[in-house]
Amino acid sequence: MKPTLQVTDLRTHIYLRSHVLKPVDGVSFNIAPGRILGLVGESGSGKSTVGYSVMRMIDPPGRVAGGSVEFNGTNILDLDDAEMRRLRGNRIAMVFQDPMMTLNPVLTIGTQMMETIAAHETIGKMQARDRCVHALELVGIPAPAERLKAYPHQMSGGMRQRVSIAIALLHEPGLIIADEPTTALDVTVQAQILSEVQKLAQDRGTAFLWITHDLSVVSGLADDVAVMYAGKIVEQGRTIDVLRNPQHPYTRGLIGSIPSGTAQGEMLTPIPGSAPNLTRLPQGCAFEPRCPHRLPQCASAVPPQSAGTGRALACFNPLVDAR
Amino acid sequence: MTQTPILELRKVAKSFAKGDDIVSRAARKLGLLAPNRPLHAVQESSLQIWSGEIVGLVGESGCGKSTLGRLAAGLIRPTCGAVLQDGKDVSTMTRSERRQAKLKTQMIFQNPYASLNPRAKIGQAVGEAARFHGLLDDGSGRTSYEDYVESQLARVGLDSGYKNRFPHQLSGGQRQRVAIARALAVKPHMLICDEVVSALDVSVQAQILNLFIELRDRLNLTYLFVSHDLHVIRYLSDRVVVMYLGQVVEEAPAEQIYRHPNHPYTRALLAEVPRLGEGKSQFTAIKGEMPSPLDPPKGCPFHPRCIHATARCAVEAPAIVEIAPGHRSACHLNQMSH
Numbered sequence: 001m002k003p004t005l006q007v008t009d010l011r012t013h014i015y016l017r018s019h020v021l022k023p024v025d026g027v028s029f030n031i032a033p034g035r036i037l038g039l040v041g042e043s044g045s046g047k048s049t050v051g052y053s054v055m056r057m058i059d060p061p062g063r064v065a066g067g068s069v070e071f072n073g074t075n076i077l078d079l080d081d082a083e084m085r086r087l088r089g090n091r092i093a094m095v096f097q098d099p100m101m102t103l104n105p106v107l108t109i110g111t112q113m114m115e116t117i118a119a120h121e122t123i124g125k126m127q128a129r130d131r132c133v134h135a136l137e138l139v140g141i142p143a144p145a146e147r148l149k150a151y152p153h154q155m156s157g158g159m160r161q162r163v164s165i166a167i168a169l170l171h172e173p174g175l176i177i178a179d180e181p182t183t184a185l186d187v188t189v190q191a192q193i194l195s196e197v198q199k200l201a202q203d204r205g206t207a208f209l210w211i212t213h214d215l216s217v218v219s220g221l222a223d224d225v226a227v228m229y230a231g232k233i234v235e236q237g238r239t240i241d242v243l244r245n246p247q248h249p250y251t252r253g254l255i256g257s258i259p260s261g262t263a264q265g266e267m268l269t270p271i272p273g274s275a276p277n278l279t280r281l282p283q284g285c286a287f288e289p290r291c292p293h294r295l296p297q298c299a300s301a302v303p304p305q306s307a308g309t310g311r312a313l314a315c316f317n318p319l320v321d322a323r
Numbered sequence: 324m325t326q327t328p329i330l331e332l333r334k335v336a337k338s339f340a341k342g343d344d345i346v347s348r349a350a351r352k353l354g355l356l357a358p359n360r361p362l363h364a365v366q367e368s369s370l371q372i373w374s375g376e377i378v379g380l381v382g383e384s385g386c387g388k389s390t391l392g393r394l395a396a397g398l399i400r401p402t403c404g405a406v407l408q409d410g411k412d413v414s415t416m417t418r419s420e421r422r423q424a425k426l427k428t429q430m431i432f433q434n435p436y437a438s439l440n441p442r443a444k445i446g447q448a449v450g451e452a453a454r455f456h457g458l459l460d461d462g463s464g465r466t467s468y469e470d471y472v473e474s475q476l477a478r479v480g481l482d483s484g485y486k487n488r489f490p491h492q493l494s495g496g497q498r499q500r501v502a503i504a505r506a507l508a509v510k511p512h513m514l515i516c517d518e519v520v521s522a523l524d525v526s527v528q529a530q531i532l533n534l535f536i537e538l539r540d541r542l543n544l545t546y547l548f549v550s551h552d553l554h555v556i557r558y559l560s561d562r563v564v565v566m567y568l569g570q571v572v573e574e575a576p577a578e579q580i581y582r583h584p585n586h587p588y589t590r591a592l593l594a595e596v597p598r599l600g601e602g603k604s605q606f607t608a609i610k611g612e613m614p615s616p617l618d619p620p621k622g623c624p625f626h627p628r629c630i631h632a633t634a635r636c637a638v639e640a641p642a643i644v645e646i647a648p649g650h651r652s653a654c655h656l657n658q659m660s661h
Contacts, residue, residue: 042524156612186383186551188609191595195606213524216554216597220606243599257529259558260599267536268558270529274494
C-alpha cells in the first residue's frame with residue numbers, strides 16, 4: 001500500500017549566531033494508512049522536532065534544511081503557506097501533551113470545535129454541530145451533545161485530552177501526529193485513550209505518528225517503532241521485532257532501563273552517562289561515549305543506516321543475539 | 324516483625340477546607356451559598372512501616388497518595404488519627420523530641436528544580452541543614468563542613484566539583500542526586516520519596532532507582548515510595564499499598580499483589596499497565612473516571628466503576644481485612660466467598 005506519510009532524509013537545523021544545532025539530522029521513515037508508528041526517544045533526542053517539522057511548525061532560527069516530507073505523494077515542504085494552511089488541521093492534525101495548553105480556557109469546547117470546522121469548510125451550523133457530537137462520540141465522551149457547552153476547566157485531564165483528539169478528528173485527517181498525548185494521564189485513562197486510537201486506525205485507516213518516551217506504551221500500541229537518539233533514528237522496524245530482539249546498543253539500554261523488563265530484586269542495567277548536548281556532539285556515532293559495545297571506528301565515523309528487511313539500523317557493531 | 328514499626332499511621336484522615344472570604348461567609352450565613360464542604364484527601368487509613376523495608380504506595384492522581392506521604396513525613400498534621408514514630412505519638416512529643424523525629428524522616432520530591440534554591444550553591448543546599456542541627460560530626464573525630472559536603476555528594480555519585488555549582492548547571496538526574504544527598508545529609512532513618520523518578524528520562528531513571536537500592540543496603544534505610552508508576556513500584560518495593568479515592572484498598576507483599584491482586588481496582592489497574600514485548604495488545608479500559616473527592620460515592624468508593632459491584636457495595640463501605648498472611652483488601656466479595 002502507498003504510504004500516507006513518507007519522510008526521507010529530513011534535516012531540521014537551528015541556525016544560531018555562533019553555531020548550528022541539528023536536532024533532526026537525516027531522519028527517514030514511512031507510515032502506511034491505518035498503521036501506528038511509535039517514535040521513541042529521550043528528551044532532547046529530536047522526536048518532537050520531527051513532528052513539528054512534518055506539520056511545518058518550525059519557527060526561526062530553526063528551519064527544515066533538507067529532505068522531503070511526502071504526504072499522500074505531495075512533498076509538503078514545497079507547498080506555499082496558504083496551501084499548507086489548508087492541509088494543517090484538515091488532512092494532517094496534531095495532538096499535544098497538555099490539553100490545557102491546546103484548548104482555549106474561555107471558550108466552550110463546542111465553540112472551539114465549530115471554529116475548527118469553519119476554518120476549513122463552509123457548512124451549516126447544525127451540520128457542524130452534528131459533526132462535533134459525532135467526533136466526541138468517537139473518542140468515548142459520554143453525553144457529547146451536553147458536553148459541547150462545557151468549558152475546559154469543567155472537564156478532567158483525560159476528558160480534555162479526548163476533546164483535543166476529537167478536534168484532531170473533525171476533518172477525518174489521513175495522518176494524526178500525537179506528541180506525548182498520554183504522558184500526563186493516569187494508566188486507566190491512558191488505556192481508554194489508547195483503545196480509542198487503535199480503533200480509529202483500524203476502522204478509518206488513519207495513520208498515526210505516536211511520539212513518546214514510553215517504550216511500554218509503544219509496545220502495546222504501535223505496529224512499527226523508530227528509536228531516536230541525538231537527532232538520528234538508530235533503529236527501526238516492527239515493534240515486536242525491535243523490542244524482542246534489539247540490535248542497537250541504545251535500544252537495548254533503553255529496554256534494560258525499564259523496571260518491567262527485569263524481575264524484582266534484580267538490578268536494572270541503566271545506560272551510563274546522560275544524553276549528549278547538541279552543541280557538543282561527538283564526531284562519530286553520537287552514542288559512542290555511552291556505548292558498551294563501541295569499536296575504535298565508532299569514535300571517528302558516523303555509522304550509516306543499514307536497511308534490512310523492514311528493519312533499519314545505524315551501528316557498526318550491532319548486537320547479534322540480544323538477551 | 325514483632326518489634327514496633329519505625330513509622331505507623333493509625334487511622335489517620337486528612338481533610339482540607341477551602342478558606343472562605345468575607346463575601347462567601349456572609350452569603351453562607353444568609354443561606355445563599357451551599358455550606359463549605361471539606362475535601363477528604365485521606366480517609367481513615369492505617370499504615371505500618373517496618374525498619375529496612377521499602378513500601379510502595381500507588382494510586383492514580385487525586386487518590387491521596389501524596390497527602391498520605393506528607394502525613395507520614397510530618398509535613399502536615401492529620402485531621403484525626405495519630406502518627407507514631409518508633410511507637411511514640413508525634414503529637415504528644417516535646418518540641419525537641421519532635422525536632423529529632425522530623426530529622427529522622429526526610430522527604431524527597433518530584434521536581435528537584437523546584438525543591439532546590441536556584442540561588443544557593445549545591446554545597447550549601449546539601450550541608451546547611453546538617454550544620455544547623457550540629458550533625459557534621461560523624462563520631463570519628465572532627466569533620467570540616469567542606470569534607471562533610473564532599474562525602475555526602477560522593478555517596479550519591481557526584482564528585483566534589485559539584486559543590487560550587489548552581490542547580491541550573493546540572494541535569495535533571497544530577498539535581499535529583501543532589502536532592503537525595505540533601506535528604507541523607509541529616510542522617511535520617513527513613514526517606515519518603517514522592518514521585519522522585521517520574522520527571523526523569525528512562526535511562527537516568529534507572530540510574531537513580533539503582534542508587535536508591537544501593538543506599539538502602541549501605542545505610543539501612545527505610546523507604547516509603549509514592550508513585551503512580553506500577554513498574555517502578557514493583558521493581559523497588561517489598562510491600563505495596565494501593566490507594567483509591569483517599570482510602571487504602573489493598574496492601575500485600577509486592578510479588579503477591581502483582582501475581583494475585585485481590586481488589587477489583589488493583590486488578591483493573593494492573594491489567595492496564597502497558598508491558599514490554601508482549602506484542603500489540605488490546606487495551607481494556609475500566610469504565611468511567613475517578614469520582615471527585617469532593618463528592619465521593621457512598622459505600623465502596625470503587626463501586627460505580629466496579630464490574631463485580633452488588634447492591635451491598637453501594638450502601639456499605641467494606642472494611643479492610645486480612646485475606647492471607649500480610650495481604651489485606653477492602654472488598655465485600657471476599658466475605659461472600661467464605
